Amino acid sequence: MSSGSVDIGYVPNEEQIIALLGQIQDWQINHGSLLKDVNSQTEHSSIYNELYMAIARDEEWLHDVTKELISTQPLANALWAIYRQSKAAGVVQEISAAIYRSDYMLHMNAKSSSPNDLSEATLKQVEFNTFSCAGASHAKRVADMHRYMTRTGAYNLESATEQHSDALSLPSNDNIESLASLLASAHAAYGAPKNKTAKRTAVLYIVQPHNFNIADERPIEYALWNRDPPVPTYRLNWGDDTLQHTSLTDTHELLFHPPGLAARDPLEVSVIYMRAGYEGHEYDHVGWQTRLRLEMSSAIKCPSILSHISTFKKVQQALTAPGELERFLSPEKAAVIRETFVMHYPLDQSAEGQLAREIVREGDCSNYILKPSLEGGGNNIYDRIPEFLRSIPAATWESYILMQRIQPPNSRNILMSPGGVEEGPVVSELGIFGACLWKQTGQKSEILHNSCAGWTFKSKHADIEEMSVVKGYGCFDTPMLK
């Protein structure tokens, strides 16, 4: 649950908590909310979108930055090989779509004289996600729930008799509509079917089989069907299901053959929305063929394979090196973005790599986190980093990035998770969705759409390292704006 990111100065007693739980459970059952995730559509959010669109257009730089990963990381190898193979078959779609999520935490300078004075806090980027960005639906539902709970006075805030104004300080969240709107724009940009056997076009949603997170994926699909006119949207599982129910024409159209139930005529795929294919183990022979078929097609990909590669942690680290941001952005915009960076070091043979090795050798890494070069979120090493590195072959050190640890301010709150209901200090993470559509014709590039598309907000107990909601550590949450 968690009632906001600011100390509410109120610890409910057991009876009150039981009453709150009943109210929350009813709301969740009524809104299909099976989990639990700021509205600060700041300037740098749109610049981040611009930056990553530019990176996805710069194959040379992207390859240069990530090429060391190809030999050791099957996912990096698969993505680059599939990209090359589909490029060799001819670039067939000039338009790309992307849904981004940039994650931030507040950071307190450790040398600050008043470590809980929020006016000294700055927003630092945790990671930038370009592929299969999740959490939008849960975040919207939790925001709606907290707004409802606040209106009812359930949190007994100072102004409980003036609940209306209180609810207004909890921001609303239009992320589902915004993401559906981007996919609808991409669908419209694709235009009429090119293949004469197809009478209609449709968005194709590629998902992981046996997906338990349908409550996060499906609402975007429903929002597309609910538009007027509806945007036909179908889903296929990554792998055999996709290979069986799609075909590629000689002229590169991707046709979707509905499994048994729907129209007999195939539909032509306008937009491929990827929510699968981001883990190395998905690229067995069938997985590889799946991604290749999708990439070979003239459908608009959300995201393109180069956008997918730009999600690697290695890219985030490369951008922190002096002068790199200026390759993609004006000096003014680069300065805004750089304000959100913390230090990132590679563990390679470069000058920055030597610095990182020096930090590790000194043995105190408490201000750092070790992250795999490929991923945004998981499999981080928080403690005993020198010991961990000494335990693995030195040749694999290059697969990791040493990232400065963000020091977020604490607030007190109550979190409701599978582990129970517990009060204590919590820290929060803000995700800002970006929705982008752009066109690249030869060397000419045109941004068709670049907007902030809502947010996610997650809180976890301050003594827990990982923010994963799926693993039960973090909770979706809503910030209270002052």
Add this chain to the structure above:
Amino acid sequence: MSSGSVDIGYVPNEEQIIALLGQIQDWQINHGSLLKDVNSQTEHSSIYNELYMAIARDEEWLHDVTKELISTQPLANALWAIYRQSKAAGVVQEISAAIYRSDYMLHMNAKSSSPNDLSEATLKQVEFNTFSCAGASHAKRVADMHRYMTRTGAYNLESATEQHSDALSLPSNDNIESLASLLASAHAAYGAPKNKTAKRTAVLYIVQPHNFNIADERPIEYALWNRDPPVPTYRLNWGDDTLQHTSLTDTHELLFHPPGLAARDPLEVSVIYMRAGYEGHEYDHVGWQTRLRLEMSSAIKCPSILSHISTFKKVQQALTAPGELERFLSPEKAAVIRETFVMHYPLDQSAEGQLAREIVREGDCSNYILKPSLEGGGNNIYDRIPEFLRSIPAATWESYILMQRIQPPNSRNILMSPGGVEEGPVVSELGIFGACLWKQTGQKSEILHNSCAGWTFKSKHADIEEMSVVKGYGCFDTPMLK
């Protein structure tokens, strides 16, 4: 599930059913739909509202019709006694609100030469509900789900490639907004707090403890909180909970003291929305005191106690007697209503009662149903009616009504219920919600609001007698309009 009330001419195979079930389960999980329910806002619906508003103003007639039940039926006794006691304390609120639900089935004349020619079918009333009318939320969700499924072409209807027009022939259902709108109007009609200790007014929702049907009740509450400005709505369990957290002032205002969590100041209750207190066993000492406190107050009741009494099956039977409808309606309107009647007989000493006894003596009651005089829906006797009556004391026969059996046409469909997924002939029942607000000043009465407020639609296998969704016999459904 059930895809519509008309034969869709399509029996899916097992693989197709499995695919449909997955799609349906995802939709239900995402929309808090835990169960499974025609837009025909016909002229007689509004006249029915007018009729039952007039009945609720006619204490004398209502008492005359139901007085025989007082000695044998604890609920009838309790309601009349509480009404008298609160009336003796002074009539303190001139405005009444009501949410009605009139249930209909299509009826085929048994002598018809073509028993499945729907053009010969007429709409007959099953029952009229005035108290705690349920099903609105489920009905809306199932309609939304069937519209979504149809748009996707999942039912493979003739025009599957033109899903948009298909979805349009499935009516939308605005019942939750309409019912919330009535309660909001009643809340506004109550005006500012009269008691100086209360700064605000609020709607009070009285519910049964341990309620499992929150997915039907809560959406109306959420819709009230979602209005701009929000209508504060709180809920209390019938019984001790209500007695503990409300108080009656000397000037008849009902104050609500929020349990622990919300504002410290009491709220003044503007509208009491009753979803409890309709079963005899609820009227123990505490239950009796609960209803009495609510009735003694100046809050607007939804419904009033006289409206509650008008829900008795006995009233429906009394209205079928010659001339009775004309007491409340113009001859033209009475004729429209009478068209929806089937025969109802009391089992008392009246001339009509003698007719009923004659029918029972003849032994063939296959065209009749025996219903308790007090209830709308449950505890009906469908078979072996003469044998049943001979098994109970003759003095208790007056507690029953003999009702002509409606003979609905069958259609083929697939129903999804806790018992499994089964294809076969089904029959359907249409419920039309009415939303009414009226003011009675002395002999002068004024209708402030009278509208149709959406619908429910339920289907069951033709060989099952009872339409109960809660018991797993019926399914919420959506009619396809041609």
